[in-house]
Structure formats: structure tokens, C-alpha cells
Amino acid sequence: MEERLKKLEKLKELGVNPYPYNFDRTHTFHQIKDDFAxxxxxxxKVSTCGRVITVRGHGKTLFATLTDETERMQVYLRKDRLGEKFDLFQYFDVGDFMGLDGTIFKTKTDEITVLVSDYVLLSKSLRPLPEKWHGLRDIEMRYRKRYLDLIANTEVRDIFKKRTRLLNAMRQFLDKQGFIEVETPVLQAIYGGAAANPFKTHYKALDQDMFLRIADELYLKRLIVGGYEKVYEVCRDFRNEGIDRMHNPEFTMLELYQAYADYNDIMELIEQMIEHLVMEISPEKKLKFADRTIEFNRPFKRVKYVDSLNERLGFDVLSAGESEIDKHCEQHGIDYKKLARGSKIDKIFSELVQNNLIDPTFVVD
Known part of the structure; x- marks a missing residue:
């Protein structure tokens, strides 16, 4: 970082603004490759920009690889073309953003490249980027510093884009089914709609304690009472509880309600919606997860909660004695001593049945 600060000061001495406000881009890297012919x-001439991720070369020529949100692009800088400005590049580092003008050609290795006729620094990076292959393996750092994860792992950016596509497709599907999207209060005087611990805050103007919602169920149901027949909300909910791979204190949830419908109607609706969403990213209705390929063909499997658990246990869990339930909790490493009977059964269900449900499945009754 010290060396980068020295370069920053040198650029300022040379009259270079290291943090200009804007750059007029005519083409993204993806557009350049699409329109190459x-x-x-x-x-x-194209005007394009991106982050410097590699620099190679010496003397009076050099190649650099830049990346923008869409693609990577190789650029070629020559002393005989840029004159004295070529020497300015010695104060650039990997991680800097640059804008450039130039024309397009292919190298002998058939790589589309921009021959630079002019360039400008858009943002000087004062901290080095993580090394892609061995500098960002720490899972905790990836999640705590998402910006580094996004820089080093382009596949993570693709996941974010797919998430946006799926949310848009979800809204389109529900809108076509006659649902209306609503917004309900995040700050609530009385929390409800789920069994969870809330985050507590204080409303100074009213001198009143408030809670961040743990679910939006009750307010959506009030809209049904008020006369709407189909409502939904894509909402942020907050639960002041544990953190693991399946739970986060702050999360996004889709919740919907429909009048004159029972759970069979809702299951059919969810089947249709999931099929619609899967086809948005995989027309074959197949997705790969870990080492499995999962097919999303309707109708989805339905299993009964108690029947499926009884089948795995070999006895009727509802009529079993407490000692029998406790014995199976111990066998599966469940800390059961502070749990009520129903919670013990549910933990056993998670171990014996839920963990083995791979294909799309509704658990009912």
C-alpha cells in the first residue's frame, strides 16, 4: 500500500486527477466482442473502461487485461502510438480502473484486443487485490468482504444476476396470476406470524418500543380481510437467533395469500411458479446441485409427515413413549434435554426424512 500511495502522489504531481467523476463509454467489453467484425x-474508435487485472510486457510495448461487469478484454499499449503518455502507465497498478480509446484487432493468437490510442486513470486502487487462486479461499472472508469475493470470483457475480432474474420472473408469474404486490410495515408494535425472537428498537417520536418484523403474515392477512383476494410481498425479515448455513438474522422471503383456496391449490400454484422459475435459467427443467442433477417436472412428490417418519423409525411416533423418543434423539446426536416433545420429533424428522428429500417434495399433514 505504501508504494501505491507514492504512485498516487506522483500522479498528482504530474497533474493527473486520480479520481475523475465520469467517463463517456461507447462500448462494454461484451459489446466489443459481439461487434468485432x-x-x-x-x-x-471505441471508448471503453474497466479494472486492470494483469499487466505484462516491457520496453516500449505492453499488454494489460481489463475486466468490466460483462467480460474480460486485452488492451495493447505502444510507445510509438502514445508518445510520452505511455510512460504514465508505470504509475498504474493491478486493481486500478482506467478508461481508454482505441481500435479493435485480433492478435496472432486470435484474441480480440484494443489498440490503445489514449487512456486515462479513472480510479487509483490503494489496496492490492486478492490473488484469485490462493488469496481468497477463506470462506469467512468471502462472506464478510463480499466486494473481494465479487472481484475474485466472477461466478459469484453470475449468481447475483440469476437471483435478480428469478425475483423478476417470480413477480411476473404472480402478477399474471392476478396477485398484487404490496408493502407492509417493517417496524411493528407487536411482532407475530412466526415463532422467533425479534430485534428490538425504540421509536423516539412516539417514545415506544418497536420490533423489526419476523414475518409479514399478519399484515398480509389483514389485506385479505380488507377485500383483496390475492396478495404477495417480497420482504426483508429479521430474526434475532442463530447463524448457520440455513439461517441468517436478516433474510428475504416471499409470502403470499389467496382467498378461497386451500393448501392443495397453493401447492399447485407453487409447482407452476417453480417450474416457471427453473425454465428461466434452464429450459430443460434440470438444475445441477452438488453432484446431483435435479429435475423439476410436475407434479412434485407429496409425502405425509407422520407416515414418512414412522416408516423410517419402524413404529408410530405419536404413540411412542418419551423414553423411546429420547433414545432416538441420542442416536442421532440431537441435544434434546431442553426440547418439548413436538420439537424432539421434528428434529428426528429432519435427520431421518428431511435430509433425504432431494427432488422437489411437499411434506403435508
Whole structure:
């Protein structure tokens, strides 16, 4: 970082603004590659920009690889083309953002490249980037410093984009089914709709304790009472509880309610919606998860809660004695001593049945 600060000061001495406000880009890297034939034949000048991720070369020529949100792009800088400005690049580092003008060509290795005729520093990076292959393996750092994860792992950016596509597709599907999207209060005087511990805050204007919602169920049901027949909300909920791979204190949830419908109607609706969402990213209705390929063909499997658990246990769990339940908790490493009977059964269900449900399945009754 000290060396980068020295370069920053040198750039300022040379009259270079290391943090300009804007850059007029004509093409993204993806657009350049898509329009290569036209751009190369017409020798049309492009203005593009991105983050420097590699630099190689010496003397009077050098190649750099830049990345933007869409693609990577190789750029070629020559002393005989840039003149004295070529020497300015010695004060650039990996991680810096730069804008450039130039024309498009292909190298002998058939790589689309921008021959730079002018360039400008857009943002000087004062901290080095993590090394892609061995600098960002720490899972905790990846989640705590998402910006580094996004820089080093482009597949993570793709996941974020797919999430946006799925949320849009979800809304489109429900809108076509006649649902209306609503917003309900995040701050609530009385929390409800789920069994969870809330986050507590204080409303100074009213001198009143408030809670961040743990669910939006009760307010959505009030809308049904008020006369709406189909409502939904994509909402942020907050539960002041543990953190693990299946639980986060702050999370996004879709909740919907429909009048004159029972749980069979809702299961059919969810089947249709999931099929619609899967086809948005996989027309074959197949998704790969870990080492398995999961098919999303309707109708989804339905299993009964008690029957499926009894089948795995070999006896009727509802009529079993407490000692029998406790014995199976011990066998499966469940800390059961502070749990009520129903919670013990549910923990056993998670171990014996839920963990083995791979394909789309409704657990009912």
C-alpha cells in the first residue's frame, strides 16, 4: 500500500486527477466482442473502461487485461502510438480502473484486443487485490468482504444476476396470476406470524418500543380481510437467533395469500411458479446441485409427515413413549434435554426424512 500511495502522489504531481467523476463509454467489453467484425473492418474508435487485472510486457510495448461487469478484454499499449503518455502507465497498478480509446484487432493468437490510442486513470486502487487462486479461499472472508469475493470470483457475480432474474420472473408469474404486490410495515408494535425472537428498537417520536418484523403474515392477512383476494410481498425479515448455513438474522422471503383456496391449490400454484422459475435459467427443467442433477417436472412428490417418519423409525411416533423418543434423539446426536416433545420429533424428522428429500417434495399433514 505504501508504494501505491507514492504512485498516487506522483500522479498528482504530474497533474493527473486520480479520481475523475465520469467517463463517456461507447462500448462494454461484451459489446466489443459481439461487434468485432464491424468494429475491426471500419476501424471505428471505441471508448471503453474497466479494472486492470494483469499487466505484462516491457520496453516500449505492453499488454494489460481489463475486466468490466460483462467480460474480460486485452488492451495493447505502444510507445510509438502514445508518445510520452505511455510512460504514465508505470504509475498504474493491478486493481486500478482506467478508461481508454482505441481500435479493435485480433492478435496472432486470435484474441480480440484494443489498440490503445489514449487512456486515462479513472480510479487509483490503494489496496492490492486478492490473488484469485490462493488469496481468497477463506470462506469467512468471502462472506464478510463480499466486494473481494465479487472481484475474485466472477461466478459469484453470475449468481447475483440469476437471483435478480428469478425475483423478476417470480413477480411476473404472480402478477399474471392476478396477485398484487404490496408493502407492509417493517417496524411493528407487536411482532407475530412466526415463532422467533425479534430485534428490538425504540421509536423516539412516539417514545415506544418497536420490533423489526419476523414475518409479514399478519399484515398480509389483514389485506385479505380488507377485500383483496390475492396478495404477495417480497420482504426483508429479521430474526434475532442463530447463524448457520440455513439461517441468517436478516433474510428475504416471499409470502403470499389467496382467498378461497386451500393448501392443495397453493401447492399447485407453487409447482407452476417453480417450474416457471427453473425454465428461466434452464429450459430443460434440470438444475445441477452438488453432484446431483435435479429435475423439476410436475407434479412434485407429496409425502405425509407422520407416515414418512414412522416408516423410517419402524413404529408410530405419536404413540411412542418419551423414553423411546429420547433414545432416538441420542442416536442421532440431537441435544434434546431442553426440547418439548413436538420439537424432539421434528428434529428426528429432519435427520431421518428431511435430509433425504432431494427432488422437489411437499411434506403435508
Amino acid at each position: 464491424t468494429l475491426s473492418q471500419t476501424e471505428q
